[in-house]
Amino acid sequence: MINKIFEILALIQTNEVAPKSLNNITLDFGNKNMLFAEEISVVGIIIVFAALGILATLIGSIAKVLKLIQLKRMEKKGEVIVSKSDISNVTDEINVAIALALNRYFEEIHDLETAILTIHREPRPYSPWSSKIYNIRRHL
Amino acid sequence: MEGLMHFLEFSGFANVTWGHLVMICVGIVFIYLAISKDYEPLLLVPIGFGILIGNVPFMEGVGLQLGIYENGSVMNYLYFGVLKGVYPPLIFLGIGAMTDFSTLLSNPKLMLLGAAAQIGIFITFIAALVLGFSLEQSAAIGIIGGADGPTAIFLASRLAPELIGAIAIAAYSYMALVPVIQPPIIKLLTSKEERLIKMKPPRSVTKVEKMVFPIVGLLLTTFISPGALPLLGMLFFGNLLKESGVTKRLADTASKQLIDIVTILLGVTVGASTQATTFLTPQSILIFVLGAVSFMVATAGGVLFAKFMNLFLKGDNKLNPMIGAAGVSAVPDSARVVQMLGLAENKNNHLLMHAMAPNVAGVIGSAVAAGILLSYLLKISWAG
Numbered sequence: 001m002i003n004k005i006f007e008i009l010a011l012i013q014t015n016e017v018a019p020k021s022l023n024n025i026t027l028d029f030g031n032k033n034m035l036f037a038e039e040i041s042v043v044g045i046i047i048v049f050a051a052l053g054i055l056a057t058l059i060g061s062i063a064k065v066l067k068l069i070q071l072k073r074m075e076k077k078g079e080v081i082v083s084k085s086d087i088s089n090v091t092d093e094i095n096v097a098i099a100l101a102l103n104r105y106f107e108e109i110h111d112l113e114t115a116i117l118t119i120h121r122e123p124r125p126y127s128p129w130s131s132k133i134y135n136i137r138r139h140l
Numbered sequence: 141m142e143g144l145m146h147f148l149e150f151s152g153f154a155n156v157t158w159g160h161l162v163m164i165c166v167g168i169v170f171i172y173l174a175i176s177k178d179y180e181p182l183l184l185v186p187i188g189f190g191i192l193i194g195n196v197p198f199m200e201g202v203g204l205q206l207g208i209y210e211n212g213s214v215m216n217y218l219y220f221g222v223l224k225g226v227y228p229p230l231i232f233l234g235i236g237a238m239t240d241f242s243t244l245l246s247n248p249k250l251m252l253l254g255a256a257a258q259i260g261i262f263i264t265f266i267a268a269l270v271l272g273f274s275l276e277q278s279a280a281i282g283i284i285g286g287a288d289g290p291t292a293i294f295l296a297s298r299l300a301p302e303l304i305g306a307i308a309i310a311a312y313s314y315m316a317l318v319p320v321i322q323p324p325i326i327k328l329l330t331s332k333e334e335r336l337i338k339m340k341p342p343r344s345v346t347k348v349e350k351m352v353f354p355i356v357g358l359l360l361t362t363f364i365s366p367g368a369l370p371l372l373g374m375l376f377f378g379n380l381l382k383e384s385g386v387t388k389r390l391a392d393t394a395s396k397q398l399i400d401i402v403t404i405l406l407g408v409t410v411g412a413s414t415q416a417t418t419f420l421t422p423q424s425i426l427i428f429v430l431g432a433v434s435f436m437v438a439t440a441g442g443v444l445f446a447k448f449m450n451l452f453l454k455g456d457n458k459l460n461p462m463i464g465a466a467g468v469s470a471v472p473d474s475a476r477v478v479q480m481l482g483l484a485e486n487k488n489n490h491l492l493m494h495a496m497a498p499n500v501a502g503v504i505g506s507a508v509a510a511g512i513l514l515s516y517l518l519k520i521s522w523a524g
Contacts, residue, residue, distance in 0.1 A: 036277065037269045041262035043514045047254075051364045051508050052255040052501060057246035058356055063245065063349055070346075 155197035159416030167191030180316035208412045219409045219451030225297040227406040228290035228376040234399025236378025242499040246342035254501025256445030257467030258509045260285030260438025276300050279513040284311045285434030286506030287468035295510045305413035306424040307334015310431035318473040321440050326465050329443045335485045338458040339494045347462045354380040368511025466495040469502030
């Protein structure tokens with residue numbers, strides 16, 4: 001393994017610079033660094049998949065755990081747990097009725113607002129920056 | 141009279157070259173595309189105008205300190221943020237504060253599409269090496285396939301600063317050209333039946349899930365690929381600012397004023413870095429060609445992997461393979477392209493929310509890929 005690293009380092013030290021002219025470009029499939037690049041590419045794509053795959057699994061698991069905790073809390077409180085199968089046969093008409101009812105309810109909430117109106121006076125200390133005299137035109 | 145001649149020697153007319161004129165035309169085309177065709181105007185207008193600024197000819201090397209590559213010039217100071225990779229993490233902070241990861245959280249397996257699209261990065265890395273670029277330069281060119289401008293600039297600033305202008309321009313150009321590049325590839329790789337697949341609506345995501353994601357995401361991805369820390373650290377930090385609900389002011393600043401300021405500075409300086417005397421080289425043309433290849437391979441990789449996943453999925457869990465194309469992280473353009481293609485096949489098939497999941501996963505995936513390339517190549521250079 002160490003020998004391999006030294007080999008790679010030696011290859012990098014003798015690294016060729018990029019082509020200066022399009023006329024000089026030749027396809028170099030036997031590039032000295034090719035082996036190393038292939039290794040990076042294979043390892044790289046595996047790591048990207050692993051990172052996002054593990055993240056997806058972890059996030060999925062966290063969602064399940066959170067759901068379980070929520071269900072247990074609801075059970076403790078004695079709340080009704082609605083399963084997916086219970087709501088799968090709800091018709092569109094029922095959905096529309098629920099949406100309409102909610103909409104009306106939230107619109108009507110506005111009328112229940114407290115009717116107490118107050119005027120909050122902002123203190124206006126004098127400052128030459130906000131002085132009225134500088135903000136009006138004076139016609140002499 | 142002698143004084144007038146002396147003045148004329150310093151004028152742009154006396155110092156203009158064909159290269160300057162070509163680049164000025166390119167700048168005008170960018171501005172035209174942005175204003176007339178509405179192709180990524182927030183990026184192309186600053187970059188296009190930056191190209192004009194960078195290609196006004198002047199006498200170099202006489203201490204005028206005007207050019208972006210002249211030490212002490214104003215443009216050089218602003219360019220520092222690009223060269224040292226300061227701007228990309230700040231852009232990521234804003235992106236994080238703007239991004240809603242809900243669709244990704246509701247269907248986490250779509251993250252794999254964001255990983256699959258990164259294949260373009262690694263294939264172009266090898267292709268650039270075959271064409272004679274160095275390892276570091278090849279890695280910086282390959283990252284164009286991530287379709288993520290800030291990530292491309294970040295990696296190029298670390299591995300191949302001499303190519304940063306060409307790489308940034310290529311990355312942003314292809315991001316703007318997503319609506320042109322992606323549809324033919326998607327249509328070529330999918331059948332009509334596949335394009336008509338309707339996916340089930342995403343489930344609702346709780347607030348706790350949204351808050352846990354940036355913390356878990358940061359720790360996991362950066363423990364695996366620490367090289368991506370500046371980008372992913374800021375991305376997830378920005379997202380926590382948004383989702384925590386208690387830092388609304390900070391989230392607003394990061395997602396509006398801050399990202400706007402940095403986008404202006406980044407766009408103008410990247411544009412100005414295309415000074416004809418240093419930019420107009422055969423290398424730049426090669427980088428553009430490789431960038432296009434990278435982008436196409438990335439799109440194809442995402443679509444094909446979605447088809448592969450469908451082999452294991454049943455019923456309404458099946459994916460519309462078009463959303464795989466959104467795995468390239470050009471947010472939100474590639475998701476928008478998928479939405480448009482979906483609507484073209486069936487007016488009631490809205491794929492935008494589904495496509496946003498691989499789209500934002502692509503941002504994470506390309507940053508992780510950049511971190512891997514950085515760790516590999518910087519470690520070797522450092523050891524050398």
